[in-house]
Amino acid sequence: GAGVSQSPRYKVAKRGQDVALRCDPISGHVSLFWYQQALGQGPEFLTYFQNEAQLDKSGLPSDRFFAERPEGSVSTLKIQRTQQEDSAVYLCASSLAGGGNTGELFFGEGSRLTVL
Amino acid sequence: DQQVKQNSPSLSVQEGRISILNCDYTNSMFDYFLWYKKYPAEGPTFLISISSIKDKNEDGRFTVFLNKSAKHLSLHIVPSQPGDSAVYFCAASVTQGAQKLVFGQGTRLTINP
Numbered sequence: 296g297a298g299v300s301q302s303p304r305y306k307v308a309k310r311g312q313d314v315a316l317r318c319d320p321i322s323g324h325v326s327l328f329w330y331q332q333a334l335g336q337g338p339e340f341l342t343y344f345q346n347e348a349q350l351d352k353s354g355l356p357s358d359r360f361f362a363e364r365p366e367g368s369v370s371t372l373k374i375q376r377t378q379q380e381d382s383a384v385y386l387c388a389s390s391l392a393g394g395g396n397t398g399e400l401f402f403g404e405g406s407r408l409t410v411l
Numbered sequence: 412d413q414q415v416k417q418n419s420p421s422l423s424v425q426e427g428r429i430s431i432l433n434c435d436y437t438n439s440m441f442d443y444f445l446w447y448k449k450y451p452a453e454g455p456t457f458l459i460s461i462s463s464i465k466d467k468n469e470d471g472r473f474t475v476f477l478n479k480s481a482k483h484l485s486l487h488i489v490p491s492q493p494g495d496s497a498v499y500f501c502a503a504s505v506t507q508g509a510q511k512l513v514f515g516q517g518t519r520l521t522i523n524p
Contacts, residue, residue, distance in 0.1 A: 330514075336517075337515050388454075399457040404452065405454055
């Protein structure tokens with residue numbers, strides 16, 4: 296497809312379960328970002344990849360959160376031993392290297408995680 | 412601490428009138444600002460941006476104003492249309508292209524026919 300694709304769109308997990316969220320960026324986009332959006336809040340930065348290199352993971356809230364992009368294309372965000380406070384929409388975004396002239400990020404529709 | 416703040420959770424405007432959405436920031440290192448628009452069940456989409464070397468940027472019905480001394484920016488939509496009803500997020504970054512965006516909480520704009 297032409298846009299950023301995320302799966303699953305909705306995920307319900309029991310507390311303590313591990314989850315994996317997938318992101319397919321726009322073809323040719325070098326940069327990939329994960330953001331977490333809690334209910335009623337704006338997106339918050341989690342981590343950033345340039346190709347396969349994870350250049351910034353300062354936003355990951357704990358060591359239960361892990362992201363990878365092994366071949367510089369598809370990325371997976373993994374959350375181990377999920378907690379209720381992990382419930383949020385997880386947004387993936389991609390951009391051309393340097394974001395072009397506008398610094399524009401292209402967002403996917405998000406994966407809504409609910410932890411019971 | 413909330414470095415980017417949108418103090419109005421919601422705004423209702425009559426169709427055809429001007430919509431003004433406001434955003435304040437605290438980090439003086441921010442030098443690039445963007446507005447994103449979000450419809451329900453969709454990801455945010457880029458709307459307009461402004462660099463700190465400018466105080467105004469215009470794109471069709473959308474104009475963004477930046478007041479660096481006040482650390483304040485605003486988005487003007489004129490004339491407002493029903494399709495403009497959405498949540499609008501203000502975002503800021505240090506250096507254009509850095510892309511580690513800091514977002515505000517969003518303002519839900521409703522355009523009434």
